[in-house]
Amino acid sequence: xIDTHCHLDVTDFDQDRDQVLxxxxxxxxxxxxxPGIDAAGWDKLLRLCADAEDLYPALGLHPVYLERHRxxxxxxxxxxxxxxxxxxxxxxxxxxxxxxADRARQLELCAAQLAIARAAGLPVLLxxxxxxxxxxxxxRETPVVGGTAxxxxxxxxxxxxxxxxxFCLGFGGMLTFERSxxxxxxxxxxxxxxxxxxxxxxxxxxxxHRYERNSPAYLPEVLSALAEVRDADPAEVARQTTANxxxxxxxx
Numbered sequence: 420x421i422d423t424h425c426h427l428d429v430t431d432f433d434q435d436r437d438q439v440l441x442x443x444x445x446x447x448x449x450x451x452x453x454p455g456i457d458a459a460g461w462d463k464l465l466r467l468c469a470d471a472e473d474l475y476p477a478l479g480l481h482p483v484y485l486e487r488h489r490x491x492x493x494x495x496x497x498x499x500x501x502x503x504x505x506x507x508x509x510x511x512x513x514x515x516x517x518x519x520a521d522r523a524r525q526l527e528l529c530a531a532q533l534a535i536a537r538a539a540g541l542p543v544l545l546x547x548x549x550x551x552x553x554x555x556x557x558x559r560e561t562p563v564v565g566g567t568a569x570x571x572x573x574x575x576x577x578x579x580x581x582x583x584x585x586f587c588l589g590f591g592g593m594l595t596f597e598r599s600x601x602x603x604x605x606x607x608x609x610x611x612x613x614x615x616x617x618x619x620x621x622x623x624x625x626x627x628h629r630y631e632r633n634s635p636a637y638l639p640e641v642l643s644a645l646a647e648v649r650d651a652d653p654a655e656v657a658r659q660t661t662a663n664x665x666x667x668x669x670x671x
Contacts, residue, residue: 420661591619
């Protein structure tokens with residue numbers, strides 16, 4: 420299995436990061452993609468990934484943390500691409516969940532990062548909440564080589580539009596909750612070549628660890644839930660979702 424979205428670099432893991440990694444590997448997680456959220460965290464993230472062959476960095480400016488981002492960060496991102504060779508630009512996107520969100524600045528920041536990804540020929544890791552139509556419009560204006568719509572919670576029609584633009588949809592811990600009926604139905608209806616696995620650890624944990632810190636070691640529970648709702652062989656689901664992630668993000 421590949422965890423296509425895990426914030427292993429954040430302080431939540433500072434006390435036991437090595438043990439978390441060992442547990443994930445023992446659970447069958449062959450690779451983890453670690454997305455950046457702000458420029459201040461890129462150095463730590465890159466050092467972490469440089470120390471382990473199965474950790475892959477992505478660099479980006481997250482839409483929720485606008486107050487952390489500076490105008491110079493976009494130029495810094497372009498500069499880092501040559502030095503660091505991340506597998507993707509991310510985590511980037513739009514989050515209109517908060518009614519007070521500065522939508523204009525989010526749109527501007529996202530469009531600029533899509534342009535950087537396009538110029539670099541890199542996929543993107545998208546964070547999208549309450550903004551799928553706006554995000555799809557941006558992607559049509561600035562096409563990129565694809566990527567993932569992380570923690571996807573849109574409609575089947577929106578999912579198909581992302582697919583047409585070269586994206587896979589990321590499913591994580593929310594799929595393990597019985598009450599996530601709409602999400603589980605969506606995961607059963609999409610073709611398997613459109614899906615990648617993720618945890619978004621330390622957030623969005625699985626049902627068996629509700630109210631606890633999430634971990635990449637819990638990815639098998641996401642796999643089990645996906646296989647269950649599709650009435651499919653877990654080994655086949657693991658094989659296909661891993662192949663999807665390797666193809667999308669050019670993981671070796």
